[in-house]
Amino acid sequence: xxxxxxxxxxxxxxxxxxxxxxxxxxxxxxxxxxxxxxxxxxxxxxxxxxxxxxxxxxxxxxxxxxxxxxxxxxxxxxxxxxxxxxxxxxxxxxxxxxxxxxxxxxxxxxxxxxxxxxxxxxxxxxxxxxxxxxxxxxxxxxxxxxxxxxxxxxxxxxxxxxxxxxxxxxxxxxxxxxxxxxxxxxxxx
Amino acid sequence: xxxxxxxxxxxxxxxxxxxxxxxxxxxxxxxxxxxxxxxxxxxxxxxxxxxxxxxxxxxxxxxxxxxxxxxxxxxxxxxxxxxxxxxxxxxxxxxxxxxxxxxxxxxxxxxxxxxxxxxxxxxxxxxxxxxxxxxxxxxxxxxxxxxxxxxxxxxxxxxxxxxxxxxxxxxxxxxxxxxxxxxxxxxxx
Numbered sequence: 001x002x003x004x005x006x007x008x009x010x011x012x013x014x015x016x017x018x019x020x021x022x023x024x025x026x027x028x029x030x031x032x033x034x035x036x037x038x039x040x041x042x043x044x045x046x047x048x049x050x051x052x053x054x055x056x057x058x059x060x061x062x063x064x065x066x067x068x069x070x071x072x073x074x075x076x077x078x079x080x081x082x083x084x085x086x087x088x089x090x091x092x093x094x095x096x097x098x099x100x101x102x103x104x105x106x107x108x109x110x111x112x113x114x115x116x117x118x119x120x121x122x123x124x125x126x127x128x129x130x131x132x133x134x135x136x137x138x139x140x141x142x143x144x145x146x147x148x149x150x151x152x153x154x155x156x157x158x159x160x161x162x163x164x165x166x167x168x169x170x171x172x173x174x175x176x177x178x179x180x181x182x183x184x185x186x187x188x189x
Numbered sequence: 190x191x192x193x194x195x196x197x198x199x200x201x202x203x204x205x206x207x208x209x210x211x212x213x214x215x216x217x218x219x220x221x222x223x224x225x226x227x228x229x230x231x232x233x234x235x236x237x238x239x240x241x242x243x244x245x246x247x248x249x250x251x252x253x254x255x256x257x258x259x260x261x262x263x264x265x266x267x268x269x270x271x272x273x274x275x276x277x278x279x280x281x282x283x284x285x286x287x288x289x290x291x292x293x294x295x296x297x298x299x300x301x302x303x304x305x306x307x308x309x310x311x312x313x314x315x316x317x318x319x320x321x322x323x324x325x326x327x328x329x330x331x332x333x334x335x336x337x338x339x340x341x342x343x344x345x346x347x348x349x350x351x352x353x354x355x356x357x358x359x360x361x362x363x364x365x366x367x368x369x370x371x372x373x374x375x376x377x378x
Contacts (some may be wrong), residue, residue: 012278023300025212086191104303111212111300112354122358133357151358152345152370158343159347167313169320181341187376 011036011050012060015043015053019105024112027052051118054109058126064102065095080142084184088143093179096161103161119157144187152186197235200225201249204232204242208294218242240307243298247315253291254284256307269331274370277332278342282368285350292350333376341375 013037014156018027026059032043032053071091078084096103115119131154135147145153160178170178203225207216221232221242236242251273262281263307302309322344324336334342349367352358359367 021304023214025214072270100303104300107296107300107351110351110355111293111296114289115210120317120356127356127358130253147359148370151362154350154358155352156341156345156365157348158351159344159349162296162299162351163344163349164301167309167316169317169343173340178340178344179362181337186342 007038007042008056009060009063009079011038011043011046012056016056016060016064016101016105019057019108020101024108024115051122054112054119055094055122058109058123061102061106062126062130065097067091067095080144082144082183082187084141085138085143085187086180089157089183090176093161093164093175094103094156096157097164097175100165103165107162107165115164149186149188153182155184156182194242196227198249198252198313200232200235201245204246204293205253205290207250209290213297213304216242232272237275240311243301243308244311246294247298247312250291250295251315251319253288256280256284260338269333271372271376273330274327274332274334274376275369278368278372280348281346282301282350282353282364285346286353286364289354292354296351296354328368337377338377342371345371345375 011032015027015032016033018031022031027050029043029047030040030171033040036042047056052099075084075087109119110118113123131147131150134150134154137143138145138150160175160182164175200221201371204216204221207220207224211220216239218232218236218239219229222229227230232242236245264273265278298308298312302312320336320339322342323339327339328333349364349371353364
């Protein structure tokens with residue numbers, strides 16, 4: 001069972017590398033098998049359809065982007081403040097930009113959503129669950145910002161990540177300064 | 190000459206439809222010829238390399254996303270205000286969401302930038318020129334917001350457009366309300 005989980009994870013990682021390197025159109029079971037260095041047919045055994053494959057990739061994206069236990073422990077229960085919100089936001093940016101492959105793969109799936117309703121539904125549900133979890137986390141931690149503000153942060157962060165992954169509009173501007181400006185402007189006073 | 194321009198434009202439009210429908214990986218001269226319904230080899234005559242082709246597409250994106258003469262005439266010289274800024278922002282959103290194919294094609298090229306330095310350079314230059322033009326326009330019109338704020342609007346708008354093109358985080362929220370919230374928060378007071 002543990003071995004199956006390892007194999008499943010390795011296949012999903014291979015799928016994410018295919019997505020990042022070749023785009024959504026290159027994502028086939030065969031390409032995943034090749035990227036994972038496993039016999040042809042393996043990916044199909046674990047993920048019987050393309051939608052099942054993408055569902056597996058989305059789950060793996062969630063695992064790879066999860067905050068570290070250490071970070072969570074160090075910040076849990078701290079007195080809520082704009083500064084604490086800002087630290088959480090910086091951690092999100094660090095995780096996304098620190099795993100470039102996952103960040104690009106996720107954008108690829110967002111675009112694939114424009115073409116395939118079943119992917120749009122799957123990814124839309126995942127994004128809304130993450131969004132609801134963010135809103136609940138913020139409320140529980142006593143941090144400023146409700147659903148409306150968190151949505152604005154989602155939009156701004158998506159655009160900023162895309163900007164930073166390629167050729168930034170403001171190459172000289174440190175990302176932490178941009179994040180601070182967003183916190184300064186978007187959080188209610 | 191005029192005929193050549195028409196043909197060039199038709200080929201670029203075909204290229205944008207290939208990008209939107211099949212992703213960057215599907216963008217070949219052959220696919221453009223097929224989508225345009227012209228003899229094989231035509232796209233190569235107009236755009237001798239893949240980079241030249243993408244340069245042509247970027248130019249055509251600029252044309253298709255340009256504000257209408259009518260809109261510009263109606264708003265030129267109006268007294269500057271946050272409300273006027275908001276009207277310009279709504280017009281940008283209308284243009285992007287009103288030409289879904291171009292909006293998606295542009296995101297495809299942004300992702301292609303992560304893989305191909307020559308595309309990153311070309312698109313990065315185009316984006317920074319547009320950004321500089323936005324900042325200059327704002328200053329000339331006496332509108333609130335300098336380079337830092339306009340950059341924040343670029344990030345937030347990119348993320349919001351991607352959100353609206355697929356399965357939105359807040360499906361019930363009218364986009365104009367989201368845009369108003371951005372203007373309310375991001376513009377200096």
